Amino acid sequence: xxxxxxxxxxxxxxxxxxxxxxxxxxxxxxxxxxxxxxxxxxxxxxxxxxxxxxxxxxxxxxxxxxxxxxxxxxxxxxxxxxxxxxxxxxxxxxxxxxxxxxxxxxxxxxxxxxxxxxxxxxxxxxxxxxxxxxxxxxxxxxxxxxxxxxxxxxxxxxxxxxxxxxxxxxxxxxxxxxxxxxxxxxxxxxxxxxxxxxxxxxxxxxxxxxxxxxxxxxxxxxxxxxxxxxxxxxxxxxxxxxxxxxxxxxxxxxxxxxxxxxxxxxxxxxxxxxxxxxxxxxxxxxxxxxxxxxxxxxxxxxxxxxxxxxxxxxxxxxxxxxxxxxxxxxxxxxxxxxxxxx
Amino acid sequence: xxxxxxxxxxxxxxxxxxxxxxxxxxxxxxxxxxxxxxxxxxxxxxxxxxxxxxxxxxxxxxxxxxxxxxxxxxxxxxxxxxxxxxxxxxxxxxxxxxxxxxxxxxxxxxxxxxxxxxxxxxxxxxxxxxxxxxxxxxxxxxxxxxxxxxxxxxxxxxxxxxxxxxxxxxxxxxxxxxxxxxxxxxxxxxxxxxxxxxxxxxxxxxxxxxxxxxxxxxxxxxxxxxxxxxxxxxxxxxxxxxxxxxxxxxxxxxxxxxxxxxxxxxxxxxxxxxxxxxxxxxxxxxxxxxxxxxxxxxxxxxxxxxxxxxxxxxxxxxxxxxxxxxxxxxxxxxxxxxxxxxxxxxxxxxxxxxxxxxxxxxxxxxxxxxx
Amino acid sequence: xxxxxxxxxxxxxxxxxxxxxxxxxxxxxxxxxxxxxxxxxxxxxxxxxxxxxxxxxxxxxxxxxxxxxxxxxxxxxxxxxxxxxxxxxxxxxxxxxxxxxxxxxxxxxxxxxxxxxxxxxxxxxxxxxxxxxxxxxxxxxxxxxxxxxxxxxxxxx
Numbered sequence: 053x054x055x056x057x058x059x060x061x062x063x064x065x066x067x068x069x070x071x072x073x074x075x076x077x078x079x080x081x082x083x084x085x086x087x088x089x090x091x092x093x094x095x096x097x098x099x100x101x102x103x104x105x106x107x108x109x110x111x112x113x114x115x116x117x118x119x120x121x122x123x124x125x126x127x128x129x130x131x132x133x134x135x136x137x138x139x140x141x142x143x144x145x146x147x148x149x150x151x152x153x154x155x156x157x158x159x160x161x162x163x164x165x166x167x168x169x170x171x172x173x174x175x176x177x178x179x180x181x182x183x184x185x186x187x188x189x190x191x192x193x194x195x196x197x198x199x200x201x202x203x204x205x206x207x208x209x210x211x212x213x214x215x216x217x218x219x220x221x222x223x224x225x226x227x228x229x230x231x232x233x234x235x236x237x238x239x240x241x242x243x244x245x246x247x248x249x250x251x252x253x254x255x256x257x258x259x260x261x262x263x264x265x266x267x268x269x270x271x272x273x274x275x276x277x278x279x280x281x282x283x284x285x286x287x288x289x290x291x292x293x294x295x296x297x298x299x300x301x302x303x304x305x306x307x308x309x310x311x312x313x314x315x316x317x318x319x320x321x322x323x324x325x326x327x328x329x330x331x332x333x334x335x336x337x338x339x340x341x342x343x344x345x346x347x348x349x350x351x352x353x354x355x356x357x358x359x360x361x362x363x364x365x366x367x368x369x370x371x372x373x374x375x376x377x378x379x380x381x382x383x384x385x386x387x388x389x390x391x392x393x394x
Numbered sequence: 395x396x397x398x399x400x401x402x403x404x405x406x407x408x409x410x411x412x413x414x415x416x417x418x419x420x421x422x423x424x425x426x427x428x429x430x431x432x433x434x435x436x437x438x439x440x441x442x443x444x445x446x447x448x449x450x451x452x453x454x455x456x457x458x459x460x461x462x463x464x465x466x467x468x469x470x471x472x473x474x475x476x477x478x479x480x481x482x483x484x485x486x487x488x489x490x491x492x493x494x495x496x497x498x499x500x501x502x503x504x505x506x507x508x509x510x511x512x513x514x515x516x517x518x519x520x521x522x523x524x525x526x527x528x529x530x531x532x533x534x535x536x537x538x539x540x541x542x543x544x545x546x547x548x549x550x551x552x553x554x555x556x557x558x559x560x561x562x563x564x565x566x567x568x569x570x571x572x573x574x575x576x577x578x579x580x581x582x583x584x585x586x587x588x589x590x591x592x593x594x595x596x597x598x599x600x601x602x603x604x605x606x607x608x609x610x611x612x613x614x615x616x617x618x619x620x621x622x623x624x625x626x627x628x629x630x631x632x633x634x635x636x637x638x639x640x641x642x643x644x645x646x647x648x649x650x651x652x653x654x655x656x657x658x659x660x661x662x663x664x665x666x667x668x669x670x671x672x673x674x675x676x677x678x679x680x681x682x683x684x685x686x687x688x689x690x691x692x693x694x695x696x697x698x699x700x701x702x703x704x705x706x707x708x709x710x711x712x713x714x715x716x717x718x719x720x721x722x723x724x725x726x727x728x729x730x731x732x733x734x735x736x737x738x739x740x741x742x743x744x745x746x747x748x749x750x751x752x753x754x755x756x757x758x759x760x761x762x763x764x765x
Numbered sequence: 766x767x768x769x770x771x772x773x774x775x776x777x778x779x780x781x782x783x784x785x786x787x788x789x790x791x792x793x794x795x796x797x798x799x800x801x802x803x804x805x806x807x808x809x810x811x812x813x814x815x816x817x818x819x820x821x822x823x824x825x826x827x828x829x830x831x832x833x834x835x836x837x838x839x840x841x842x843x844x845x846x847x848x849x850x851x852x853x854x855x856x857x858x859x860x861x862x863x864x865x866x867x868x869x870x871x872x873x874x875x876x877x878x879x880x881x882x883x884x885x886x887x888x889x890x891x892x893x894x895x896x897x898x899x900x901x902x903x904x905x906x907x908x909x910x911x912x913x914x915x916x917x918x919x920x921x922x
Contacts, residue, residue: 112524115525116524116525116528116529117528117529117532118528212407212409216431285522285594287522361524361525362523362525362588363522363523363592363594364518364521364522364523364589364592364594364595364598365521365522365523365594365598366594366597366598367597367598367745367747367748368431368745368747369431369745370597370598
């Protein structure tokens with residue numbers, strides 16, 4: 053009960069039907085229905101990000117023996133909405149010597165690349181927008197576009213600090229892509245498929261979860277994932293104390309809001325993929341499947357937030373050394389052993 | 395192939411870590427000459443906070459100048475008070491009653507703990523660990539409550555007077571302080587848990603910014619930065635002033651004189667200060683808190699130079715008196731002034747992220763440098 | 766070593782060039798002639814029995830008939846102190862810089878130079894330290910300097 057079935061497919065078909073009855077030509081009708089489903093995803097992501105921003109401030113506050121937002125609504129739950137309104141109302145400045153095209157398009161690239169990966173995430177039994185049979189490969193490929201966005205942002209701001217920040221973040225993301233993908237390959241070998249629904253379907257019971265068979269893979273994925281989304285201890289690109297916000301130092305208003313939005317979208321994405329690959333996705337007794345998915349994802353989000361507020365940050369060359377000299381050999385060994393004993 | 399790579403032309407460029415920056419602990423301008431991420435050379439520009447304290451001293455009486463001494467370094471203003479007042483008392487041979495000395499030592503050691511807590515919070519904030527900052531300030535609030543109970547002020551106390559202290563401690567002060575020390579000592583263990591053995595913290599601080607003893611002495615470095623190089627020199631033990639010879643405490647020192655050593659020295663100093671406070675609370679006698687001085691206080695003619703051990707180094711006062719109620723010349727020697735000169739020397743060749751860690755470990759506070 | 770022993774050794778080495786001064790807290794104290802200043806500092810730094818290695822403080826002072834520069838030194842090996850001053854004439858005060866002997870004198874001399882107008886010969890970096898760039902309103906710590914809004918506080922009897 054309470055199962056939503058394949059909500060996206062049903063809504064798509066209902067919209068197609070509706071437009072067909074209104075006599076709209078075939079191509080435009082398909083496009084419009086896709087837009088409606090995309091709108092649903094964006095709506096969902098917005099809600100999730102609103103919740104996550106509030107939750108991060110509460111979690112960090114309680115860990116630092118203070119309360120966090122308390123005045124805007126009950127325990128500050130309206131805080132994010134008010135912050136978003138403030139950012140929208142802010143003046144959208146562009147530096148005089150900035151590269152106008154690049155400056156405008158960089159936040160869009162960053163946000164779109166995060167959003168497009170949500171097409172393949174299984175939120176519940178059948179609740180997936182499109183179960184591509186190359187699901188996880190598609191996600192890995194799409195999320196790499198973020199690098200282009202960050203480099204464009206750093207370069208087009210025409211500011212020494214932004215360029216330094218952009219270079220650092222590009223180097224970091226590219227370095228950590230490799231162990232990330234290798235750790236995912238371990239699960240793919242065990243599940244014998246790249247499709248997200250198939251991977252989830254093969255973990256029906258708690259003893260079948262891939263985390264037991266791939267513990268090292270899970271840890272590598274978590275660490276590399278945190279590095280991918282630029283959070284402490286890997287948040288050199290945004291190190292406030294050194295370069296005062298790095299690549300997005302010149303951004304204000306809505307463009308800054310898009311970077312901020314993209315960071316939390318990515319955060320939820322990393323946890324969602326980890327849940328699907330290692331923690332059994334939406335499987336679980338009694339409760340509806342989408343509720344299980346959210347519980348597991350939010351638990352991982354909480355762990356990532358916990359890391360942010362506990363550890364100091366690594367220096368840029370130590371970060372690279374860690375990726376290339378430690379995580380990469382470990383991921384290779386993990387892959388070889390999985391291949392041998394699967 | 396290797397030859398081609400080494401011939402790649404990289405340009406040096408100048409970066410300004412400007413007067414407004416979250417990590418420079420005050421208004422300091424550092425002009426850095428960098429090659430990529432490596433710092434090649436650096437020129438500090440100071441003077442943004444110059445308030446001409448020495449010129450003002452020639453225009454105020456000794457009693458009127460005591461609130462000004464608070465502001466030499468507002469994070470340890472009890473020390474600045476004590477230094478000035480002690481110097482004038484020695485010049486004029488004014489005896490200080492026993493109870494006043496004990497109260498002074500308690501206040502000063504509590505202030506040392508508060509100052510090191512500020513340092514610890516901002517140091518870990520610079521390295522990216524944001525949470526210890528809030529824990530340190532939570533502890534510091536309790537110390538500031540104790541100060542507020544005694545003298546009414548939280549930051550610049552104006553508490554000491556020539557010949558003693560201005561107000562007696564209230565009856566609740568002693569049990570509250572004892573409770574604070576009992577609460578505080580396990581907290582220091584908590585901070586060490588988060589930071590001292592953390593591999594990320596170690597890789598950011600071990601082996602970084604080595605300051606060898608000779609460079610330190612040549613450049614006049616004193617205080618915990620000097621003790622981090624292995625030299626066990628503390629004015630409270632080696633040249634005891636006030637009543638420090640009656641207390642039992644140790645002087646921590648480091649071995650490898652890197653950032654991590656300077657960090658551990660200060661953490662241990664916090665524990666030692668707590669020990670001193672407990673001992674003083676046990677033994678504090680009854681009695682007057684201030685000797686009566688003349689209404690218009692005129693010390694005899696002469697010159698005097700006296701130094702005390704402040705949290706950032708030696709603080710010395712050189713006072714020239716010509717027998718009038720106002721001093722003829724006051725020179726304030728502060729620890730951060732000399733400690734800052736050593737920053738360009740030990741940060742050459744390190745990356746900019748290390749520069750932040752090194753600067754944090756030297757514990758420089760700009761009002762002391764500029765006065 | 767006790768202050769009297771230090772005084773004996775130093776006066777033996779530089780007879781007729783030193784006079785006594787009295788600075789409480791940092792005995793022994795001397796008045797040194799400015800011609801032998803560098804030689805004097807090299808001697809007390811390098812000699813085995815004295816080995817003063819820390820220049821603890823340097824200060825300037827403005828008297829009605831002379832300028833003075835006062836030095837305070839300390840030795841970590843023997844744990845004794847010495848202080849001495851150099852007296853300079855009012856017009857054109859000049860003295861040798863101590864930076865070749867004690868590198869820590871660098872910033873102290875810059876401060877004294879800009880606040881008193883005393884010139885230090887052979888200083889490696891004679892830029893103003895504390896005052897803003899382009900300051901041309903005189904030397905603030907001199908007794909005859911009055912700023913734009915200077916107000917003398919009332920003298921007490």
